[in-house]
Ligand SMILES: Cc1ncc(C[n+]2csc(CCOP(=O)(O)OP(=O)(O)O)c2C)c(N)n1
């Protein structure tokens with residue numbers, strides 16, 4: 051991971067604690083989701099975000115109220131980080147009426163108008179032009195908002211990504227293209243799928259600036275996010291952030307994991323873990339004691355356990371929900 | 383406090399699995415993320431990680447045990463310092479589950495007084511003395527591709543995760559080893575691009591087999607399938623075409639939501655220049671896929687994830703083929719014709735069993751191929767039975783069933799004693815919630831209701 055790294059900064063205790071909490075919430079939430087899947091309470095696909103927490107937490111720290119985000123099916127972390135409730139996300143995972151899509155969307159398809167979260171998309175790459183379209187609307191309306199369009203290293207090969215780059219640059223759309231490069235698309239490593247070593251450099255052909263960032267360092271991600279957002283908001287058009295990260299778990303729940311070694315995963319976990327990194331910063335700077343952090347851990351476990359309880363208790367959707375939300379009604 | 387570690391569900395369709403290997407022993411300390419065991423499903427062997435930390439108190443299931451039901455206890459995890467006797471002994475619910483193969487048809491629901499009729503099962507049309515072997519649909523598809531690749535150098539396979547990963551659904555397992563990376567090719571996630579490349583390769587003299595991880599993703603490639611592959615023979619005045627197969631799972635799997643659960647049978651069946659195959663059984667999957675690969679036209683071959691693991695008797699012949707464009711009669715009957723294809727056949731056959739209990743003899747026709755469509759077999763059957771119900775998973779509007787019913791109206795109007803009823807999936811995007819998903823899919827009960835209605839019973 052040869053990417054820019056910033057670590058020693060004068061970041062405040064409150065900020066560090068905020069990142070720590072947010073990342074830990076995602077990790078514990080995802081562990082719980084994995085457990086509920088194993089118990090058969092969650093079905094279908096369930097793509098966990100464990101390992102990648104610093105990406106969304108860093109970028110959300112660079113966003114302003116009203117900015118938008120859109121991503122793929124690996125979306126639980128993005129939702130928690132933009133302020134959506136753990137209860138509603140978990141209840142969607144179990145397919146219950148208390149979920150963000152009333153149980154009709156599932157793990158891959160959740161949305162929140164209130165939090166400006168535009169999904170949760172299951173078709174690899176499809177969210178990229180959608181993100182540019184959100185930015186198109188913002189520019190059209192002149193509201194000064196910026197959109198984060200997240201996609202994977204695998205998605206970065208889809209043709210529609212480059213059609214979008216062209217139009218976003220041509221029309222100076224305020225969109226940050228966030229490549230969450232976790233090095234694998236299912237069982238295919240970046241080297242086996244992608245002709246260029248640095249994906250962000252592909253933006254150069256379209257005149258879009260970009261950079262690679264160490265995605266296991268939340269402070270580096272936040273700093274890069276601020277640069278990108280300032281660029282977009284000032285009317286200069288799109289920006290690309292290729293954030294080098296790593297997924298610890300399988301692609302979805304059924305992943306034979308034969309495409310990488312156990313040691314590779316273990317090494318990154320031990321040496322690069324984003325949560326451990328912030329934990330170390332908190333402890334070495336004497337901002338917190340082990341006890342303080344234990345108390346946070348306990349709080350977060352309580353939030354996650356409550357969400358699991360909510361997701362089990364929330365009733366299944368009423369049967370007539372099968373027939374609702376297919377067409378919008380014209381306003382009277 | 384002691385926690386029971388339960389057999390996990392590791393895929394959308396897993397109900398039981400083999401506990402292949404323990405990677406921890408009693409007394410070992412484990413923490414979140416440690417690998418506890420290797421678990422084998424019909425798709426793959428997977429590592430199972432600890433969620434909670436503690437000490438392994440007891441392993442309840444010996445390694446090598448097969449058919450361990452999802453959610454049965456496989457081990458007991460203790461807090462550090464806690465002993466097994468401190469912990470209230472957890473209930474040993476862990477006996478291997480009874481085989482899930484209990485495919486007994488549902489009990490007849492009708493109170494009809496009529497005596498049951500015998501079910502007329504139609505035998506395979508193969509030379510006398512042919513022996514049979516049991517194959518899953520997955521194995522049958524693999525055999526078909528491998529046999530064709532052995533006999534024709536120009537046949538090759540390309541798609542996402544088909545080579546090194548051994549196939550997302552393990553269809554191509556072992557094929558990279560046998561045929562090498564020149565002929566079993568992993569592509570990036572670029573359906574539109576690689577479908578176009580395959581069409582070009584077909585123009586250039588090869589016979590590509592393109593695997594879509596699922597047909598949901600073939601929508602990205604739709605332009606090349608239809609505008610490039612299907613129409614070129616016509617546009618070139620017969621000079622060149624695209625001898626190739628586009629294949630992969632189609633239709634609903636289990637709980638994968640609206641963007642991953644669609645049956646495209648009717649979409650492709652609409653297009654002149656394409657051939658469209660949708661097998662139900664393993665023998666048909668094998669024989670039809672071999673014919674599809676040899677066919678000089680672009681063939682859409684629609685598989686089904688839920689059927690992949692099901693076993694059928696397949697003729698053990700060196701070169702078993704089934705011609706495209708011929709329906710198969712699974713049951714002969716006189717009172718009603720049930721027409722289906724793909725996974726719809728499961729409901730058609732179950733309904734036929736229930737109807738037999740009621741004294742109704744149903745003829746069950748598996749279309750197998752949707753283009754060309756063997757309407758003659760359906761029309762002839764309806765001329766005998768005078769009643770028809772169609773069954774499919776796809777949406778109701780412009781469905782295969784609605785086409786069949788229009789053909790019957792045009793060609794067998796005077797023979798019909800009741801309107802044709804089309805049983806389909808519901809006219810809604812697929813919901814994720816378990817209860818709604820069940821409602822959205824076609825069911826045997828719905829087929830029975832339709833059948834009783836056309837029988838006026
Ligand atoms: C168009 C399309 N093709 C294939 C798939 C199946 N699929 C789902 S996720 C995935 C891998 C994507 O990898 P990447 O973009 O790197 O994202 P990551 O899963 O690593 O977050 C594939 C092939 C799909 N959903 N959509």
Ligand SMILES: [Mg+2]
Pocket residue numbers: 202203204230231232233234235236
């Ligand atoms: Mg990836």
